Amino acid sequence: MAKSKKKGPPVILITNDDGVTAPGILNLIEAVKDLGKIVVVAPDKPQSGMGHAITIGNPLRLHPLQLSEGVEAWQCSGTPVDCVKLAVDKILHRKPDLCLSGINHGSNHSINVIYSGTMSAAVEAAIESIPSVGFSLLDYSLEANFEGARKYARIIVENLLQNSLDKHLVLNVNVPAVPVELIKGMKICRQAYAKYEEDFVERNDPTGKKYYWLTGKFVNFDKGKDTDVWALENNYVSVVPVQFDLTNYVLKTKLEKTWKL
Numbered sequence: 728m729a730k731s732k733k734k735g736p737p738v739i740l741i742t743n744d745d746g747v748t749a750p751g752i753l754n755l756i757e758a759v760k761d762l763g764k765i766v767v768v769a770p771d772k773p774q775s776g777m778g779h780a781i782t783i784g785n786p787l788r789l790h791p792l793q794l795s796e797g798v799e800a801w802q803c804s805g806t807p808v809d810c811v812k813l814a815v816d817k818i819l820h821r822k823p824d825l826c827l828s829g830i831n832h833g834s835n836h837s838i839n840v841i842y843s844g845t846m847s848a849a850v851e852a853a854i855e856s857i858p859s860v861g862f863s864l865l866d867y868s869l870e871a872n873f874e875g876a877r878k879y880a881r882i883i884v885e886n887l888l889q890n891s892l893d894k895h896l897v898l899n900v901n902v903p904a905v906p907v908e909l910i911k912g913m914k915i916c917r918q919a920y921a922k923y924e925e926d927f928v929e930r931n932d933p934t935g936k937k938y939y940w941l942t943g944k945f946v947n948f949d950k951g952k953d954t955d956v957w958a959l960e961n962n963y964v965s966v967v968p969v970q971f972d973l974t975n976y977v978l979k980t981k982l983e984k985t986w987k988l
């Protein structure tokens with residue numbers, strides 16, 4: 728009787744939207760590099776706010792680079808979603824066991840999940856039946872302290888690898904920008920109803936032509952204590968399960984009952 732093949736270490740794909748050399752992705756690699764075979768495919772330049780954009784009509788390029796000892800790494804000329812697609816099809820030639828995106832420089836809580844390149848990469852992985860997690864730290868600085876983010880990224884990845892996962896699992900994880908000793912733990916949350924009250928400042932360039940600069944402030948309309956905004960304001964790591972199925976099932980049922988079809 729033939730012996731069954733011994734399963735190797737889990738394959739973990741890592742990507743981001745801040746660029747392949749951003750401090751956040753380097754910290755994520757260090758947090759989990761001993762938990763499996765790490766393969767990095769990330770944009771060659773910042774791609775923040777790209778959402779679920781894909782590249783159409785322009786060539787995509789991949790170049791290998793050295794990021795960390797023992798880690799296979801590639802930089803991609805495309806978007807975060809392009810990186811996931813190319814990683815599966817041209818680098819790995821298989822689906823990884825887990826996809827991690829981040830650690831983003833800045834928040835992706837509440838409505839930010841819609842615009843985020845970090846989270847769109849994670850969502851794309853789930854569309855491809857790869858369990859995924861997007862990690863973000865509420866600090867935009869390149870000199871940000873990632874100690875807390877590293878700690879909780881590792882805890883979450885260890886938990887995921889020890890349990891059987893839904894192949895479409897997506898977690899949106901945000902970490903407060905406080906010293907690690909002040910983080911109280913993790914909260915499983917829902918996405919808060921909050922948004923940016925935006926304004927476009929009108930200015931003139933040196934030639935006198937008008938241009939517009941997007942500004943605004945973040946406003947939380949949700950006073951619930953089970954939201955990601957509340958958790959972060961109270962020094963918890965927020966963990967929000969999200970999905971790519973945007974169907975409003977409650978409204979669907981209502982329309983089926985009330986509309987004359």
